[in-house]
Amino acid sequence: MSTTTELTETTLLRFATAGSVDDGKSTLVGRLLHDSKSILTDQLEAVERASASRGQEGPDLALLTDGLRAEREQGITIDVAYRYFATARRRFILADTPGHVQYTRNMVTGASTAELTVILVDARNGVVEQTRRHAAIAALLRVPHVVLAVNKMDLVGYEEQVFASIAEKFTAYATELGVPEVTSIPISALAGDNVVEPSANMDWYGGPTFLEHLETVPVSHDMAHCHARLPVQFVIRPQTAEHPDYRGYAGQIAAGTFRVGDPVTVLPSGRTTKVSGIDLLGKPVEAAYTPQSVTLLLEDDIDISRGDLIVPSKDAPSTTQDIEATVCHVADQPLTVGHRVLLKHGTRTVKAIVKDIPSRLTLDDLSLHPHPGQLVANDIGRVKIRAAEALPVDSYADSRRTGSFILIDPADGTTLTAGMVGESFASPEPVKDEAEDDGWDF
């Protein structure tokens, strides 16, 4: 075919947006979708019709993203919405998360799969409480890239000094939290400065536009430091004349690389064998890496089932029934000490009990409240859990896939809590809470 670049295969970036109510997030999202030609005529017409019927003068771009009746009625976003757009260089999945404090759980949801988080601030207000809260969540979820978009530069005369001081203050705070990389970009979403096109009003800014940065930020995996992990999803046994003895362990590689010949250990049993073959969706390959869905074939016929974890023998995690984690509580019913729950880690779901809730974190100032007794919706806290079976958990700092888990209510199946194993913030140095004697045990 005639290959215009936009029709070839490209890479995929998943990113999330966060911002307070009036920071102009909808305008930024609207402009990205609009300028990348992702809003099509019939969608725009629907927005225009709906805006007009509400008596609004221009089309209200927020109606593009507020997809539910209740959201349109109340004029707020209450849930994560996923948006799709593409440029010649990359495909994007945008988790558009609401900015209200009471929807912290939604930002956690959006950030859990994001490789980049955009934190929007109003240039007139600079770094505010909500900004610090968003930065803390990005740090907690260990989103690899953070973009600070200083919006409404048109309202501060496009002054470099305003931008520089906000960027400096934010970067210092984010670095303290252990955010590995912050890129600050001065923009005006409304006027279009530095969103897609470079701004003629800010020639002092030499960096990429917002879209350019999204298109070029690396999404590759650095395998050198990754522990290879394969949670077994399903055992494939055709038992046909053609494949009488085929026995494959299917799963999506959660981290790292597997090669034919690798000595591997199966957890929790601890049995060892070697990789004798790797099928990549029906095709044999020599090596496979995250996030490919594969089927591993092993030399020895050992007992392996859904829920097991296959790891390199030289790099196996320890297994434990006692898990300490930072959690975000996402359900309306509270999480209490003594709560009996189900814990899903990888492909394994086990019974568990909440043994202790040592502390609750206030995101605004990162202060700790010891022994809160319970966590309610949107609370972030430290939790000790005892699982009914030993689990091969990694630290969330090492692996977002095998260091995360969810708690489920066994009675009605509600997803209660999102958990991250081990230390919470990726601090370069331990952060000390000066107000508390016992300090931060995070």
Added chain:
Amino acid sequence: MTTTVATVSEETGTPYVLSHLDALESEAVHIFREVAGEFERPVILFSGGKDSIVMLHLALKAFAPAAIPFSLLHVDTGHNFPEVIDYRDRTVEKHGLRLHVASVQDYIDRGVLKERPDGTRNPLQTVPLTEKIQTEKFDAVFGGGRRDEEKARAKERVFSLRDEFSQWDPRRQRPELWQLYNGRHAPGEHVRVFPLSNWTELDVWQYIAREGIELPEIYFAHEREVFMRAGMWLTAGEWGGPKDGEAVEKRLIRYRTVGDMSCTGAVDSDAVTLDQVIAEIAASRLTERGATRADDKLSEAAMEDRKREGYF
């Protein structure tokens, strides 16, 4: 089509990256395998449309060299395109699958459902679908819905719990974190699963081209007798058109989506190959539903309302 992918090179230290189609494929396969591992009686909704065809293709790859551990379910409105029914039956035969059919016509013949004055049978599918799910005790139902299709679908989870009446409550959705899908449900409830959630229309077509997947003929330009109703070119036929004042003409058209003849409009097109179809879609200024679906225009929340009742 250019296939740039993967890039593995330990020697040079080049980073490991999947192409967007490989990443979407891998994610969809993971979803199929999660359902196979966690549910007793899953079923794939199969209409013979491109999204369900891609779903089936992904399921076949996910469990190769074994057979897919799911059966298929088709809601037959009685007004389906004959080419699509033919494709459906050939596919079932070819892969040795089991097909369940829920028939809207049966419900009308029994007097349980009433034909609508506008002739569209699309909204009538909900009752046969949900009753079939209940009587067959399906606990996971794969749908080809994509979040880019419509703003209510943009809010849909990959695993979406439906109550014992098959209803969707968008305000009580479970947050979906990492790739940890929660499939817990009570007896009588089921989970709708959308493995193509993160795909766009263009991704689906690019994937069809890359994988060389066969499609029903109506997706490609052909001459057909059509008439104009409510801004849509509909196929003339016994199902109920044309009526008085509607003139039949022969046009070169193709279908961009495949519902049934009563609700799916055709677009003028001379695209006869996959590459031409892809070029046409990339240049289009209309979404596929905007271009071809009359039922979505009924109200601002038409899709949300139908989904609440159990529509897919």
